[in-house]
Amino acid sequence: MVNFARKSNILAFNFETPTPGSAQDKIRMSARGLRLAHNMTQQALAEKSGVPLSTLKRFEQSGEISLAALLAIAGALGAMDAFENLFPKPAAESLEELGSARVDRKRAGKR
Numbered sequence: 251m252v253n254f255a256r257k258s259n260i261l262a263f264n265f266e267t268p269t270p271g272s273a274q275d276k277i278r279m280s281a282r283g284l285r286l287a288h289n290m291t292q293q294a295l296a297e298k299s300g301v302p303l304s305t306l307k308r309f310e311q312s313g314e315i316s317l318a319a320l321l322a323i324a325g326a327l328g329a330m331d332a333f334e335n336l337f338p339k340p341a342a343e344s345l346e347e348l349g350s351a352r353v354d355r356k357r358a359g360k361r
Contacts, residue, residue: 299319
């Protein structure tokens with residue numbers, strides 16, 4: 251990763267293409283860091299989130315976790331807003347596209 255930014259600058263250049271593994275690693279490290287910033291033990295977070303302690307420990311070590319458990323942990327840490335923009339709607343690229351925008355699709359078209 252190339253980072254031209256100073257520590258105080260929130261803008262950084264990252265020329266690496268993220269992989270599922272690197273994203274998984276970043277999520278587990280961020281969750282652990284947020285837990286520690288809240289001064290919570292793994293046991294306290296497990297109790298607050300309803301996620302078994304063994305699941306939380308495995309997640310912090312390997313990144314392996316179910317979506318339901320991840321959402322429960324995020325909720326307990328006050329980080330649910332991070333999921334709001336996980337799959338953003340595509341923006342219109344022209345006035346024509348904007349004018350012909352339809353109601354949200356429920357299914358993909360036939361091929």
